[in-house]
Amino acid sequence: MSNRIATVERNTLETQIKVSINLDGTGKFVCETGVPFLDHMLDQVARHGLIDLDIKAVGDLHIDAHHTVEDLGITLGQAFAKAVGDKKGIKRYGHAYVPLDEALSRVVIDFSGRAGLEMHVPFTRASVGGFDVDLFSEFFHGFVNHAQVTLHLDNLRGKNTHHQAETIFKAFGRALRMALEADERMAGQMPSTKGSL
Numbered sequence: 443m444s445n446r447i448a449t450v451e452r453n454t455l456e457t458q459i460k461v462s463i464n465l466d467g468t469g470k471f472v473c474e475t476g477v478p479f480l481d482h483m484l485d486q487v488a489r490h491g492l493i494d495l496d497i498k499a500v501g502d503l504h505i506d507a508h509h510t511v512e513d514l515g516i517t518l519g520q521a522f523a524k525a526v527g528d529k530k531g532i533k534r535y536g537h538a539y540v541p542l543d544e545a546l547s548r549v550v551i552d553f554s555g556r557a558g559l560e561m562h563v564p565f566t567r568a569s570v571g572g573f574d575v576d577l578f579s580e581f582f583h584g585f586v587n588h589a590q591v592t593l594h595l596d597n598l599r600g601k602n603t604h605h606q607a608e609t610i611f612k613a614f615g616r617a618l619r620m621a622l623e624a625d626e627r628m629a630g631q632m633p634s635t636k637g638s639l
């Protein structure tokens with residue numbers, strides 16, 4: 443498990459995105475997407491995941507944030523898949539419960555090599571900070587499809603939409619951190635009886 447860094451550049455007619463990550467970082471966050479609420483959420487992933495994220499996205503925001511948010515999920519997923527390498531010696535599974543006042547979310551992740559998303563987040567409002575909350579599922583679908591992970595996102599309770607979203611992203615960061623950490627007892631072995639993930 444050395445040098446778990448990656449840079450991915452993805453350009454389409456709708457978006458131009460460049461993502462650099464370091465899975466063994468300190469939570470350093472440089473981000474410019476033109477979608478401030480998404481920046482605030484990705485900052486949580488970097489901080490609580492202790493993952494360095496450097497993100498630059500230019501998208502067709504004159505239409506809406508849809509393409510930018512979905513393509514960021516895709517590009518970030520590609521960067522994780524690249525940085526995580528052969529997955530030998532990692533914990534593979536990660537989970538976290540995160541509260542924020544009245545809100546409580548649970549996120550469970552498996553670096554399974556298969557894409558899967560279960561998202562159960564009953565947002566109490568359709569938008570927050572000018573951000574359409576239905577775009578979060580676009581982001582996470584893009585992410586799991588390209589990171590090849592199984593991801594369960596549950597907002598267990600919450601009234602404030604900002605809190606619901608923020609607890610999901612904080613728990614996502616924490617769960618990533620746990621799953622990607624070295625498992626000392628695994629001693630560099632593949633965390634699967636299949637022999638590969």
Ligand SMILES: [Mn+2]
Nearest residue numbers: 482604605608
């Ligand atoms: Mn906040």
